[in-house]
Each structure stands twice: as C-alpha cells, then as structure tokens.
Amino acid sequence: MLKTLLAEVKEYKRDSILAPVFITLEVIMEIIIPVMMASIIDNGVEKGNIRHVCIMGLCMIAVAMLSLTFGAMSGKVAARASTGFAKNIRNAMFKNIQNYSFANIDKYSTAGLVTRLTTDVTNVQNSYQMVIRMCARAPFMLIFAMIMAFLINARLAFIFLGAIVFLGVVLFIIISNAHPIFLTVFRKYDDLNASVQENINAIRVVKAYVREDYEISKFKKACTNVYCMFVKAEKILICNTPAMQFAMYSCILLLSWFGAKMIVGGSLTTGQLMSLFSYVMNILMSLMMISMMFVMITMSKASGDRIAEVINEKSDLTNKEDSMKVVKDGSIxxxxxxFTYKKHDEGEEESNVLRNINFKIQSGQTVGIIGGTGSAKSSLVQLIPRLYDVTAGKVLVGGVDVRDYDMEALRDEVAMVLQNNVLFSGTIKENLRWGDKQATEDQMIHACKLAQADEFIRQFPNGYDTFIEQGGSNVSGGQKQRLCIARALLKKPKILILDDSTSAVDTRTDTLIRKAFKEEIPNTTKIIIAQRITSVQDADQIIVLNEGAISDIGTHEELLVSSDIYRDVYESQTKGADQNGSK
Incomplete structure (x- = not known):
C-alpha cells in the first residue's frame, strides 16, 4: 500500500523533503530557548547582571523569530506537497478506472469508487501533511529535548524516559484495536453514498410514489450505522487523552518533588529546573503529537488500503503484443x-449466463435478438466488442478472434447503444461528437436525420447548441435514445448494436429508423435487441434466446412456424394491437 501511494508523490518530492527540513530547524530554535532562559535566571537575574539579561533577551527574540519563520515555511511547503499528492492520487485512480473492463467495474460499487476518490483521498492527504511535518517535529523535539534533559541532569531525565515507555505501550494497544473498526467505517461510508446517489438519481420516482419518508428513514439508518461505528472507534481513541494527562501530571509532580530537593542540596540550579520544566512540556507535547499522528495514520491506513486496491486493480482484458489493428468487415x-460473470464475493455461486452459443452473421446483415427478461441478450452482444471475455469458445469478428484484436481498434468499429442510454452534461453537439470528435455540422445533422432526431432538435430554441443537463434529464426517453443512436452512427462502424434502444420511441419512428438503416448503411452489420416483434421482423435472421441458450434461429416467417416462444410473443403483441385498434 505504501509503495503504491508514495509513487504518486512525483513532482512534489522536493516540497515533501523541505517540510521536515524546515521543521527540524524550527525544533532546534525551540530547543535553544530554554537554555537561554536558564542562563538569564542563573547568570542574570540571580546575579543582578542586567546587561546579560538584555543580551540574552534579544538573542531569545531573534531565535523565536527564526523559529516562527521556519515553521511558516514548513507549513507552506507541506500544504503544497499534501494537496499535490492528493491530486496525483485522484488522477491515478481515475486513470486506472478508465482502463477497467466491465468485470473490474462490477467488482466495485459506484458509491464505493466515489468514496475512495473523495473521503479516502482527503484522509490520506491530511495524514500525509501531518506526517511530513509532525513525523519530523515530534521525534526531533523528543530526541533533542531528551538529550538536553540528560545533559542538565541524567537522574531527573529518567522520569521522562519512563513516561515515553508507558505512552508507547498505550498507543500500541489503542491503534491495534481501532484500525479494524475504521476499515468497517469506510465500508459504511460506501453505503451512505450509495443511498444518496440512488435517491438523487431517482428523485422523480421517489416523489411519484410518495416515498420521501421511506428514503429519509433509509438514509437515517445509513447515517446511524456510520455514527455507531465512529463512536465505537472514538471510545478506543479517547483513552489516549487520559493516558497523556496521567503521564504529564506524573512527570510534573515527580520533577517538582525531586527537583526541589536537588536545589536545596545544591546539585541543581533554579534555572536548570525551569529548563527541565520547559523540556518536559516539549517532550509531552511531542508525545501528544505522535499520538495524534498515529490516530490519523490509523484512520488513513484504512483509506490508503482502499485507494491502493483501486490503483493496483489490473484490467482482466489485455491486448496481445502482436494484436491486429484492422477489422476486415462486420461479419460475426x-x-x-x-459465458459466466466472475464472482467477487466468497460463497457466491458461478453459473453460466450463456451456454453453447453458435451462430454466424454475414457482414451487412440485419439480425434481431428476441428473448424474455434475463435471457442474457445484453450479455451476448457485450462479448462482440470484448467488453467481457468469453468463458469458453470464441467470438470472431471479421473472421478473427476478438481477443487477437487491439481493443481500441475493435471497439472503434463496433458502435453500441446500450440499454441505459447516457448523455453527458454539455451541448447536443458535444454529445454527438463522442461518436466522432472531428464530425462536421453536416455530418451530425445527417446522423440525426437517420436517427429521426433532427426534427425535435430543431424545435429547441438553441437547436444543436441546446445544453443537455447531467444524465439528459431535460430530454425525454425517446429523444435520449435517438440522440444516442445518432452518436453511434457518427462512428461509421462496421457493426452497430442497438440494445433495446428504440423501446421509448413510437412504432412509426422505429420503422423510419430501421428504414434509414437499410438505405443509408447497408454495409454495416446491424444487431437489434428488441421486445417488439415489429422492430425485428424484417431482419435477415432472428435469434430467439431462452435462459441463456439459443432456442431458435430463422426469419420472421420461419420462426412463426418453428418457434413456440417467438409465435407466442408475436400473437400476444398482435392480439394486443388488434384490441387497441378495435377500441
């Protein structure tokens, strides 16, 4: 974990080194001050030497100013190093997520990734800033103060040593018990973020079903879980404070008792005792810093483990060294x-989603896929652009196994309009150029005409410059589907896959889209997943899926005779249409 995170320090190494350097110089200045104070008391005040008091006083002011300057410089470079470190971690996580396959993405929840990119990175950032400052300040202050204390009086310095050993044992016990709890806390954070994300995305449904109270109750439960875990952790961490106070007061009492006896006995001066009091405060403050640092590290270690997991996750899809860059045609x-989805939880059973699938599609053909919910229609087409790898057998595009292609080259020739249509915040033009970033306005208009989107776009006041809200919330479902189809067409793919992508448009528009496909892109292989028979009945062949296996393959007329499943669907839909027409 540490190796993974520290690799992201990169250009902020200089600042990360300067911070402890400045802190060390600050500590040296602070250590000198009690020695000057002892000299003022012993050689100035007690002997009535005003000149010595003034000189040493001015020196103390100069040293204090230097200490302040070094401290400010340390804070500045530490802030720059920690925020830069956090920036690099976020970039590394986000970049690696972009390389994930669908199987990798399935392993993490969206809320979990968001928590890692926000809360977890902030924890690591705060911890890193504290480490590069306090990890230098606290140990150096502790060591220098102990050295000075031993130089003044070794017998009294052993009091400090006892306090250090005591607090070290207490800190070890606290940290070993608190760390597992923080790991659980951040998993609860994932649940909390998931609740917020789900509610905001589905706020219209929540209001439509008047389920605000239920959602509030669910969110309150998630908040309570986080609260309870934090309380449990804090109950352990809070033991740090009384242990620290016990050590501090014990040192002061013992130092006062034995120090007073030594002054009376003549083996210790008043100035030296005052210096020891200063050093005891320095030592105990250093221990307090160390304890706070360990608490922060305990929290951030859990976050660091979660971040490193995302950065170190390797895509299970990789290119071969001699992978092919050109897709000959759209044959499949x-x-x-x-095919089986990988299991991510222990005890989760594996079962084939697709079984013994065999079929061929000629380049330029139109193929329909029909099947009930859960028949693995979407899983089947996602194997074509290699969004997942097959478990057994092989998928060939252009006569070549998809695993032998460069993935970018393959996916450039396969355009998919997924079930869940996604538009990004930005103008319609910006969304369309996802298909081809160099597309001209005429090319975008032509693609939108094919997708039957041009007409409604022109009705917007700003036309193609209309701004699409996040998630496409300001356009209807049918409009969103047509924009996504137009975006896919701009890729000029060899294979076009429509995964139930015209379900929200009327049958007339659906017919016009299919007619445009037939006339304008005859050489593109078109795969249409649909629930409506009318959407696929003109296809060159239709595949009927049932529970992950092919039930039948044929044309519309052939399947009406040979396939009970297809015939039942057709009759149920035509009967419904006839009844609606008679009304």
Missing part, C-alpha cells in the same frame, strides 16, 4: 460460446 461468428 459465435463458436460454442459460454
């Missing part, structure tokens, strides 16, 4: 393909 073949 499934050769005895089986």
């Amino acid at each position: 073949e499934f050769d005895d393909v089986s």
Whole structure:
C-alpha cells in the first residue's frame, strides 16, 4: 500500500523533503530557548547582571523569530506537497478506472469508487501533511529535548524516559484495536453514498410514489450505522487523552518533588529546573503529537488500503503484443460460446449466463435478438466488442478472434447503444461528437436525420447548441435514445448494436429508423435487441434466446412456424394491437 501511494508523490518530492527540513530547524530554535532562559535566571537575574539579561533577551527574540519563520515555511511547503499528492492520487485512480473492463467495474460499487476518490483521498492527504511535518517535529523535539534533559541532569531525565515507555505501550494497544473498526467505517461510508446517489438519481420516482419518508428513514439508518461505528472507534481513541494527562501530571509532580530537593542540596540550579520544566512540556507535547499522528495514520491506513486496491486493480482484458489493428468487415461468428460473470464475493455461486452459443452473421446483415427478461441478450452482444471475455469458445469478428484484436481498434468499429442510454452534461453537439470528435455540422445533422432526431432538435430554441443537463434529464426517453443512436452512427462502424434502444420511441419512428438503416448503411452489420416483434421482423435472421441458450434461429416467417416462444410473443403483441385498434 505504501509503495503504491508514495509513487504518486512525483513532482512534489522536493516540497515533501523541505517540510521536515524546515521543521527540524524550527525544533532546534525551540530547543535553544530554554537554555537561554536558564542562563538569564542563573547568570542574570540571580546575579543582578542586567546587561546579560538584555543580551540574552534579544538573542531569545531573534531565535523565536527564526523559529516562527521556519515553521511558516514548513507549513507552506507541506500544504503544497499534501494537496499535490492528493491530486496525483485522484488522477491515478481515475486513470486506472478508465482502463477497467466491465468485470473490474462490477467488482466495485459506484458509491464505493466515489468514496475512495473523495473521503479516502482527503484522509490520506491530511495524514500525509501531518506526517511530513509532525513525523519530523515530534521525534526531533523528543530526541533533542531528551538529550538536553540528560545533559542538565541524567537522574531527573529518567522520569521522562519512563513516561515515553508507558505512552508507547498505550498507543500500541489503542491503534491495534481501532484500525479494524475504521476499515468497517469506510465500508459504511460506501453505503451512505450509495443511498444518496440512488435517491438523487431517482428523485422523480421517489416523489411519484410518495416515498420521501421511506428514503429519509433509509438514509437515517445509513447515517446511524456510520455514527455507531465512529463512536465505537472514538471510545478506543479517547483513552489516549487520559493516558497523556496521567503521564504529564506524573512527570510534573515527580520533577517538582525531586527537583526541589536537588536545589536545596545544591546539585541543581533554579534555572536548570525551569529548563527541565520547559523540556518536559516539549517532550509531552511531542508525545501528544505522535499520538495524534498515529490516530490519523490509523484512520488513513484504512483509506490508503482502499485507494491502493483501486490503483493496483489490473484490467482482466489485455491486448496481445502482436494484436491486429484492422477489422476486415462486420461479419460475426459465435463458436460454442459460454459465458459466466466472475464472482467477487466468497460463497457466491458461478453459473453460466450463456451456454453453447453458435451462430454466424454475414457482414451487412440485419439480425434481431428476441428473448424474455434475463435471457442474457445484453450479455451476448457485450462479448462482440470484448467488453467481457468469453468463458469458453470464441467470438470472431471479421473472421478473427476478438481477443487477437487491439481493443481500441475493435471497439472503434463496433458502435453500441446500450440499454441505459447516457448523455453527458454539455451541448447536443458535444454529445454527438463522442461518436466522432472531428464530425462536421453536416455530418451530425445527417446522423440525426437517420436517427429521426433532427426534427425535435430543431424545435429547441438553441437547436444543436441546446445544453443537455447531467444524465439528459431535460430530454425525454425517446429523444435520449435517438440522440444516442445518432452518436453511434457518427462512428461509421462496421457493426452497430442497438440494445433495446428504440423501446421509448413510437412504432412509426422505429420503422423510419430501421428504414434509414437499410438505405443509408447497408454495409454495416446491424444487431437489434428488441421486445417488439415489429422492430425485428424484417431482419435477415432472428435469434430467439431462452435462459441463456439459443432456442431458435430463422426469419420472421420461419420462426412463426418453428418457434413456440417467438409465435407466442408475436400473437400476444398482435392480439394486443388488434384490441387497441378495435377500441
């Protein structure tokens, strides 16, 4: 974990080194001050030497100013180093997430990744800033103060040594018990963020079903879980304060008792005792800093483990060294393909989502896929651009196993309009250029005409410059689907996959879209997943899926004769249409 995180310090190494250097200089200045104070008392005040008092007083002011300057410089470079470190960690996480396969993404929840990018990184940032400052200040102050205390009086200095050993044992016990709790706390944070994200995304549904009270109750439960875990952790951490106070007061009492006896006996001066009191405060403050630092590190270690997990996660899809860069055509073949989603939880059973899938599609053909909910239609088409790898068998595109292609080259030739249509915040033009960032306005208009989107776009006051809100919340479901289809067409792909992507448009618009496909992109292989028979009945072949296996393959007319599943769907839909028409 440490190796992974420290690799992201990068250009902030200089600031990370300067911070402890400045802190060390600050500590040296602070250590000198009690020695000057003892000299003022012993050689100035007690002997009535005003000149010595003035000289040493001016020296103390100069040393204090230097200490203040070094402290300010340390704070400045430490802040720059920690915020830069956090920036690099976020960039590294986000960059690696972009390389994840769908299987990697399935391993983490969206809320979990958001928590790692925000709360966890902030914890590590705060801890790093404290470490590069306090990790230098506290140990150096502790060591220098102990050295000075031993130089003044070794017998009294052993009091400090006893306090250090006592607090070291207490800190070890506290940290070993608190760390596992913080690991659990951050998992509860994931649940909290998931609750917020789900509620905001579905706020319209919540209001439509008047479920505000239920959502408030669910969020309150998530908050309570976080609260209870933090209370449990803090009950352990709070033991640090009484232990520190016990050590501090014990040192002061013992130092006062034995120090007073030594002054009376003549083996210790008043100035030396005052210096020892200053050093005892320095030592105990250093121990307090160390304890605070360990508490912060305990929290941030849990965060660091979660961050390192995301950064070190390797995509389970990789390119071969000699991977092919060119896709010859849009022909597709499934050769005895089986597929299973990877399990991420212990005890989770694996079962084939797809079993023994065999079929061939010629380049330029239109193929429909029909099947009930859960029949693995989406899983099947996601194997074509290699969003997942097959468990057994092979998928061929252009006569070549998809695993032999460079993934970027393959996916550039396969355009998918997924079930969950996603538009990004920005103008319609900016969204369309996801398909082709160099697309001209005429090309965008042509693609939108094919997708039957041009007409409604022109009705907006700003036309193609209309701003799309986050998630496309200011356009209807059908409009969103047509914009996503237009975006896919701008890729000029060899294979176009529509995963139930016209479900929110009327049958007339659906027909016009399919007609445009047939006339304008005849050489593009088109795969249409649909629930409506009318969306696929004109296809060159139709695949009927049932519980992850192919039930039948054929044309519309052939399936009406040979496939009970297809015929039942067709009759139920045509019967419904006839009844609606008679009304």
